[in-house]
Every structure is written in C-alpha cells, then in structure tokens.
Amino acid sequence: MKALLVRKDEESGKTSAAVEDLTEADLPEAEVTVAVEYSTVNYKDGLCIGPGGGLVRKYPHVPGIDFAGTVEESSDDRYKPGDKVVLTGWRVGEAHWGGYSQKARVRADWLVPLPDGIDTRQAMAVGTAGLTAMLAIMALEDHGLAPGHGPVLVTGAAGGVGSVATAILANLGHEVAAVTGRPDQGAYLQELGATQIVPRDELTEVTRKPLESEMWAGCVDAVAGAMLGRVLKQMKYGSSVAAIGLAGGAAIEGALITPFILRGVNLLGIDSVMQPYENRLRAWERIARDLPMDKLEAMVQPATLSDLPGLGRDILKGQVKGRVVVDVNA
Ligand code: NDP
Numbered sequence: 480m481k482a483l484l485v486r487k488d489e490e491s492g493k494t495s496a497a498v499e500d501l502t503e504a505d506l507p508e509a510e511v512t513v514a515v516e517y518s519t520v521n522y523k524d525g526l527c528i529g530p531g532g533g534l535v536r537k538y539p540h541v542p543g544i545d546f547a548g549t550v551e552e553s554s555d556d557r558y559k560p561g562d563k564v565v566l567t568g569w570r571v572g573e574a575h576w577g578g579y580s581q582k583a584r585v586r587a588d589w590l591v592p593l594p595d596g597i598d599t600r601q602a603m604a605v606g607t608a609g610l611t612a613m614l615a616i617m618a619l620e621d622h623g624l625a626p627g628h629g630p631v632l633v634t635g636a637a638g639g640v641g642s643v644a645t646a647i648l649a650n651l652g653h654e655v656a657a658v659t660g661r662p663d664q665g666a667y668l669q670e671l672g673a674t675q676i677v678p679r680d681e682l683t684e685v686t687r688k689p690l691e692s693e694m695w696a697g698c699v700d701a702v703a704g705a706m707l708g709r710v711l712k713q714m715k716y717g718s719s720v721a722a723i724g725l726a727g728g729a730a731i732e733g734a735l736i737t738p739f740i741l742r743g744v745n746l747l748g749i750d751s752v753m754q755p756y757e758n759r760l761r762a763w764e765r766i767a768r769d770l771p772m773d774k775l776e777a778m779v780q781p782a783t784l785s786d787l788p789g790l791g792r793d794i795l796k797g798q799v800k801g802r803v804v805v806d807v808n809a
Pocket of ligand 1: 521522523607608611634635636637638639640641658659660661679701702706722723724725726727728749750751752794797798799801
C-alpha cells in the first residue's frame with residue numbers, strides 16, 4: 480500500500496515528504512482498519528506535511544487529518560467490514576497516522592458512519608473544513624439565527640470552511656455576504672449562493688470607533704485578526720459570531736468590549752477536533768440534508784498523493800480555492 484510519509488533528518492532537523500510503499504504491519508495499533516478512498520488538504524495538513532508546526536508527535540509520520548473509506552477489519556461491534564465511514568479530528572494525522580495512505584488503522588470512537596445521501600468522495604469534498612462550517616452554522620442557529628434576520632457574513636469565503644459555509648447558508652435561505660481577498664473569486668462565490676461580495680480590505684482597516692452601523696445577523700469567521708475586531712462592531716444587536724479559525728492572525732484588534740456589553744453580541748468558539756460522536760453524527764446528517772451536492776462539486780480540486788507536498792505549501796499561503804479532494808488510490 481502507498482502512503483505519504485514525512486521523515487525527519489535527526490541531524491539537520493529538516494523534514495521531507497514522499498510517497499512510499501508500506502505494509503499493514505507498519506500501521507499503528509487500533510480497533511478498525513479502513514481502506515481509505517479519499518482524504519483532503521486542510522491548513523493543519525499543510526503544517527504536518529512540512530516541519531509539523533509542533534503538531535506532529537513522532538516521525539516518520541503519515542499526515543491527513545480526515546479521510547473517508549470502507550471498513551476492512553474491526554474488533555469493535557459498532558463497525559463491520561463493508562461499512563462506509565468518515566473520520567475527522569481526534570488528532571488523527573497529527574499525533575496518530577492519518578488519511579494520506581491507502582489504509583488507516585484508528586479507534587472506533589473516532590469514526591462516524593457515513594449518512595445516506597453522501598458518498599465517500601462527497602464526504603471528503605466536505606471534510607474537516609465543511610464539518611466545521613456546519614458546526615458553526617448549528618451554533619449560530621442554537622443562538623437564534625434564522626433566515627430573514629438579515630445578511631450573514633462569511634469571512635475567508637473562498638477557502639475551505641468559507642466555501643462550504645456559503646453554500647449551506649444560501650441553501651438554508653440566508654442572504655450571504657462573502658468576504659474575500661481574491662476579487663477574481665467573486666463569480667465562484669456567487670455560484671455557491673453569495674448575494675454580496677465584500678472585498679477583504681474593507682474589513683481589515685482598524686478603526687477607533689467603539690461601534691459601527693449594525694449590518695450582520697450572524698457571522699462564520701475563518702480569519703480572526705484585524706477583521707474579527709472590525710466585524711464584531713458591525714454585528715446586529717443580540718447576534719453571534721462563530722469563530723472557527725485564524726487565517727488572518729491570532730490577535731483581535733480594536734475597541735473590543737463594546738459590542739459585547741452594548742449590543743449583547745456573542746462570540747462562539749467552534750472546535751471540530753474533540754467533538755463528541757453524537758455532535759459529529761448530527762452535523763454529518765445535516766450536511767447530507769442541507770448542502771446541495773452540485774454546489775459542492777464546484778468547490779472541488781482533485782489531487783493525488785504525489786501532489787500533496789506542493790498543495791501543503793499552497794494552503795499555508797492561503798492560495799487554495801475551495802476543497803482539495805485527494806484520491807489516495809489514483
Ligand atoms: P483555507 O486556507 O482554505 O481558507 C482560509 C481563507 O482565509 C483563505 O482562502 C482566504 O480567503 C482567507 N485568508 C487567508 N489569509 C488571510 C489573511 N491574512 N487575512 C484575511 N483573510 C485571509 O483554510 P480553511 O478554510 O480550511 O480553514 C480556515 C481556518 O480555520 C484555518 O485557520 C484553519 O486552521 C481553521 N480551522 C479550524 C477548525 C476548527 O475546528 N476550529 C477546523 C478547520 C479549520 P479569501 O481568499 O477568500 O480571502
């Protein structure tokens with residue numbers, strides 16, 4: 480079986496990634512062996528394909544923080560050979576060998592059975608990014624967001640989380656304002672259902688104003704940094720921001736406290752990694768129901784194991800559009 484292995488030279492400390500032949504005996508011990516069909520490229524994968532960024536526990540390492548495939552062997556009653564499964568999170572691809580391999584061996588608790596209406600390729604077109612987008616939207620709904628409340632802002636919209644969030648929100652009947660730093664991606668975002676394209680630089684300038692006009696009924700934020708500081712001041716009274724990532728930096732800038740105490744704005748942190756089984760299952764069922772699969776196809780960039788070193792560098796530079804789907808058997 481083939482896998483992308485990242486090795487570290489102990490003397491220089493440098494890492495290198497290449498496709499190698501492995502045997503099943505090389506896989507880590509765990510309850511379920513999965514014949515992997517598809518994996519994807521996420522920001523964390525970019526880090527793990529390179530020097531690791533502190534995420535990789537032990538070398539040699541197989542990255543790939545998510546995958547979908549078919550159960551081949553299981554010592555856990557919940558899964559039997561032939562079951563279609565999807566895996567996201569639980570530090571797979573970081574502390575445990577991941578999906579850039581034709582086979583993976585993982586804990587049964589980390590898997591979710593694929594719901595009806597979505598196949599393994601579609602599941603990875605969604606992937607960790609799309610699951611996180613759905614978890615963010617569910618959190619906004621739990622805090623009162625409903626269609627008709629006004630435009631919902633999506634930042635980092637042409638990226639993975641942003642693309643899926645835009646398509647789901649539009650399909651649920653929300654007006655979607657998509658923020659992008661790539662003007663050439665406006666037509667793509669409109670195709671996904673965005674009704675308004677907001678240029679990134681309109682929201683990255685730091686102002687001293689404590690509040691601005693109320694504009695957004697909700698926000699899925701993949702960017703944080705200066706943009707989140709600015710967006711918080713433009714949220715409608717009692718609305719929520721679901722913060723999922725920090726592609727634009729970890730520090731939030733601006734007069735921060737005012738939106739919370741004068742407008743009752745909620746800042747909801749979304750973590751997909753440690754989501755309990757029930758939440759992941761519910762989110763995958765919602766994805767199968769609420770994400771139009773034809774829109775999903777427009778986001779997909781196909782790739783093979785040997786494309787991964789280059790794609791890992793691209794995603795760290797914010798240059799990947801939509802979702803990369805890696806066919807590990809191609
Ligand atoms: P992508 O790289 O696909 O998308 C990020 C997007 O953010 C880019 O496409 C770009 O969109 C925008 N962007 C990049 N750099 C900047 C910048 N300096 N300032 C403003 N905008 C910028 O990544 P994902 O969508 O997969 O993930 C987004 C973030 O979410 C990452 O930080 C990732 O680590 C995190 N994440 C968190 C998860 C969780 O469980 N909380 C799960 C998955 C991801 P555009 O060109 O349209 O402006």
